[in-house]
Amino acid sequence: MKIKIILTTIVVSFLSHETKSFTYKQLENEVLSKNTLIKVKKQEVLEVELKIKKERADLYPHINAVIGQEKLLAPNERQTENSKTVAEVRVDYELYQFGVTQKRIKALEETKKIKERSLAFIKDQLSRDLKRLYYSTLAIKKNLDLIEEEIKYNTKLKSQVSLKNKQGLVGAADKLEMDMREATLINTRIKLTEEYQHSLDRIRKISYISHDQEINLSGEIPHNHFDMNIEKLINSAKSNNIDLLNINTKMLALQNELDASFYERLPSLKLTSRFGNMRIDETYTSNQSSEGLIGIYFEMPLFDGGKRSANQQLTKTKLQKSKQAMIKTKHHLEIDLAHKFEKFQNIHKLLDLAEKNVSHAKKYFNNILGEYKRGIKNSLDLVSARDRLYQFQIDVINYKKEYQISKLDIERITSLNL
Numbered sequence: 001m002k003i004k005i006i007l008t009t010i011v012v013s014f015l016s017h018e019t020k021s022f023t024y025k026q027l028e029n030e031v032l033s034k035n036t037l038i039k040v041k042k043q044e045v046l047e048v049e050l051k052i053k054k055e056r057a058d059l060y061p062h063i064n065a066v067i068g069q070e071k072l073l074a075p076n077e078r079q080t081e082n083s084k085t086v087a088e089v090r091v092d093y094e095l096y097q098f099g100v101t102q103k104r105i106k107a108l109e110e111t112k113k114i115k116e117r118s119l120a121f122i123k124d125q126l127s128r129d130l131k132r133l134y135y136s137t138l139a140i141k142k143n144l145d146l147i148e149e150e151i152k153y154n155t156k157l158k159s160q161v162s163l164k165n166k167q168g169l170v171g172a173a174d175k176l177e178m179d180m181r182e183a184t185l186i187n188t189r190i191k192l193t194e195e196y197q198h199s200l201d202r203i204r205k206i207s208y209i210s211h212d213q214e215i216n217l218s219g220e221i222p223h224n225h226f227d228m229n230i231e232k233l234i235n236s237a238k239s240n241n242i243d244l245l246n247i248n249t250k251m252l253a254l255q256n257e258l259d260a261s262f263y264e265r266l267p268s269l270k271l272t273s274r275f276g277n278m279r280i281d282e283t284y285t286s287n288q289s290s291e292g293l294i295g296i297y298f299e300m301p302l303f304d305g306g307k308r309s310a311n312q313q314l315t316k317t318k319l320q321k322s323k324q325a326m327i328k329t330k331h332h333l334e335i336d337l338a339h340k341f342e343k344f345q346n347i348h349k350l351l352d353l354a355e356k357n358v359s360h361a362k363k364y365f366n367n368i369l370g371e372y373k374r375g376i377k378n379s380l381d382l383v384s385a386r387d388r389l390y391q392f393q394i395d396v397i398n399y400k401k402e403y404q405i406s407k408l409d410i411e412r413i414t415s416l417n418l
Contacts, residue, residue, distance in 0.1 A: 020215055022217060023218055024134050034208040037122055041119040045115045055105050055108060058101045062091070063089065065088075066086060069086070070084050084277065088274055088275060088277060090273070092270070092272050093272075094268065095270060097263065097268040099263060103260035106253075107260065110256065111250075113249050117246065129206060134217065135400075138401075140199055143394060146390070146394065151189070154181055158182070221397070221400040226407075228344070236414045240415035240416070243329050254315055258319060264308055271297075272295050278291055344409075347403045351396065351400060358392045361385075365388075
């Protein structure tokens with residue numbers, strides 16, 4: 001029985017630490033289903049919906065029931081009832097107020113658009129943030145894989161140098177050259193391994209994967225060619241940029257608030273009615289009978305100490321601030337986008353050159369290796385040629401990563417999915 005329990009514990013422990021491989025799409029599903037920021041944004045949308053519902057309530061009659069028992073302590077008032085059961089229905093209804101409530105609702109509906117747009121943007125941005133982390137981490141993994149290949153190949157080169165050393169064709173310095181190269185590669189591997197684990201933890205954070213879960217990334221860093229035009233990108237940004245859209249929507253909301261604050265200074269028409277056994281101090285007759293009252297009232301605000309006027313001026317000030325923010329954001333957007341586009345184009349050129357250099361470096365190394373075997377080149381030439389190939393391969397990996405990150409920066413500004 002004890003053996004069975006121990007085996008079960010070992011199996012469960014093994015499964016909990018089993019490495020799980022993730023593609024980008026699988027990680028994205030984890031992020032969009034678990035990230036709390038999305039849930040918070042959904043609650044913000046719900047809050048505005050409830051505020052709209054609350055404002056809409058003012059468009060309907062307010063009906064209240066009053067029920068109770070009263071006793072009057074006035075022994076000298078013989079004509080007044082000393083005790084009475086109160087039971088009445090009261091209705092208050094705002095018939096017309098120049099659309100103040102509708103304007104407030106429209107302002108909230110514009111606010112709701114901002115919240116809904118923010119929710120959609122958060123989902124897109126979380127996907128982009130994840131993609132940025134994914135490609136950065138994958139680049140480290142590719143570098144580690146490349147180092148492993150180099151360490152293995154360095155062992156092969158060491159055996160060739162040892163053979164030549166035994167033949168008396170090279171000295172001890174050649175062997176030391178290979179040993180130092182191997183030590184340098186191992187040193188880099190240790191540093192990158194730590195960086196890789198830290199980067200995986202950042203992915204665990206954003207996707208809410210347990211720290212105990214061993215994860216591995218699968219996939220490649222693509223290098224797709226895009227036909228981009230800066231004018232089209234700027235036009236797309238002006239139409240779709242989240243910051244510009246939110247400022248514009250905020251301006252519409254403020255304009256509706258401004259209209260509502262203006263209409264609050266105008267007259268309003270209200271209906272009030274009541275029916276039933278009214279309170280002793282509110283009765284119209286001395287009979288023990290149900291009574292009723294209905295009235296339509298025209299109310300005009302005359303003086304409030306300047307409160308409505310101050311609110312109106314405050315809203316105007318906010319509206320002017322939003323207009324200035326729109327001008328500033330458009331100006332910054334064009335400059336930022338032009339810079340990001342130029343950077344994207346330059347990385348694209350650097351990546352193309354690096355890929356060509358890898359092809360040339362492979363041929364160059366093979367030529368040096370052949371000449372080394374024939375005794376024309378020494379081990380320093382061999383190591384130098386191999387290191388150049390290795391460095392160009394690293395350049396390709398890093399430029400691919402930078403290429404994707406630069407593309408994500410453009411997507412953030414333009415709201416395009418390139």
